[in-house]
Amino acid sequence: MRIFDTMRDQIVDLKPKDPGKVSIYACGPTVYDVPHLGHARTALTYDVLKRYLTWSGYEVALVSNITDIDDKIINRAADEGVSEDQLSQLYTKIYIEQLQTFGIKDPDHRPLATQFITQMITIIEELMENGSAYEIVGSGVYFDVSKFGGYGALVNRSAEDLRDSAKARIASDEAKNDPLDFALWKTAKPGEPTWDSPWGSGRPGWHIECVAMSLDILGENFDIHGGGSDLTFPHHENERVECEAAGYSFARHWMHSGMLNVSGEKMSKSLGNFQTLGDAMERYGARPLRLAMLQAHYRSLMELSEDTMAGAIGGIERIDAFYRRMDAAQIGPEKTDANAKDRFSGAMSNDLGTPDALAVIFDLINAGNSSLDSQDFERASVSLASVTELLDVLGLGKVKKDSNDEIEKLIQRREVARQGKDFEEADNIRDELRSQGVEIEDTPTGTLWRYS
């Protein structure tokens, strides 16, 4: 398996700490609102990574956190007149449900930041003890970037560089020693949720929660730390320096998935609230959305548009039609195509090349359809078995057949009319079904139908 490692800035061999096992920590969302398509793309990346590694024979442990305390949650809760707990619990629930609907498997652990306050405090204490952090009474505890050699390495920049950049854009907080220093612990403000600490009551800063949770659950030196590319700096770099300054070794590899854009104004006009995962799934369906995302490489910037989705819907339709034909011909899956699986693995093990992997699957579908047409049922069965196995690795498996007595009755009547060569009646029935959004297909073994 080869992956692009942000730290090394190149594609490298994945070298797990323990051979045969891979531990992954993928940064999840701060739950102050419903999930948008970007959250879905990131979650999808690590879902597919885990599925593929598991299929390849690795034992995978995937941790994906929920950050349930932070400024945005506090502000939003105040706006809506609910408690921070109520707000974060509501959006956590929605997040989990929608990802499940989207076909994302639950991670092995889904820790909440607020359950790891003790561990965070311990790390901050260690940083204070060894001089990596300082306290400003009345404000909080800050990480001292100047004490850390190599700050900025994850983004390939020097601390001086980042400092200049920061100065140019941001009014520096005069309390801090250095504009790059960041809060590990924030002193309590009236009306905010607080926890006790050696520095008085307060709440954790951002970044530190991920260090506490990843170390606690996966241990030092875990294999992959991932998230969206917007988290690379400062979030991940800050996590990294906190962890290393405290004396622990952190992630062996860093992965970042690319951003997804839905072209703002053009989109919102015609599509309404298309940016949220829930709306997009309702509008296009979960599988087309998943296919659209997987047809782009996880690191590339992708733009979702009405056209993109129309294409993906067509792609899913092609997959489903393949299954319908196989079912109608009563072909079952038997042995798989080793060669196709090799090609698939080759694509996937090259930094998760899902577009190429999908191309392999579509080639198999094409071959299977041809085999059916030429009555080569054995080869058709091999295609079917291979497609089924590989599609499952990408989480795009087939859906169960719809059933509806009313529709089946109409199809029966049409069948009788066709037998009697009463094509006018048969076509009337077909038109009637179409007006109900039902498309039918006649095959040698009977008539199939689907919602169009």
Place this chain on the structure above:
RNA sequence: GCGUCGGUGCCCGAGCGGCCCAAGGGAACGGCCUGCAAAGCCGUACAAUCGCGGGUUCAAAUCCCGCCCGGCGCUCCA
């Protein structure tokens, strides 16, 4: 402004020195199949510029330089 990633057919999107007269999906057109459809299969067209201009090389979509355009980052966004 600094950094970084990218600009490939009608749309999406792989490819990242020769296997590329550029994968795969979608849309279009023609044919076969069908009572007619749908699905499928076969074929065709669409890139005379792979953002633009230079350069390196026997050979460039792929490497280098410059320019234009876009995304992301530059303290709380996946």
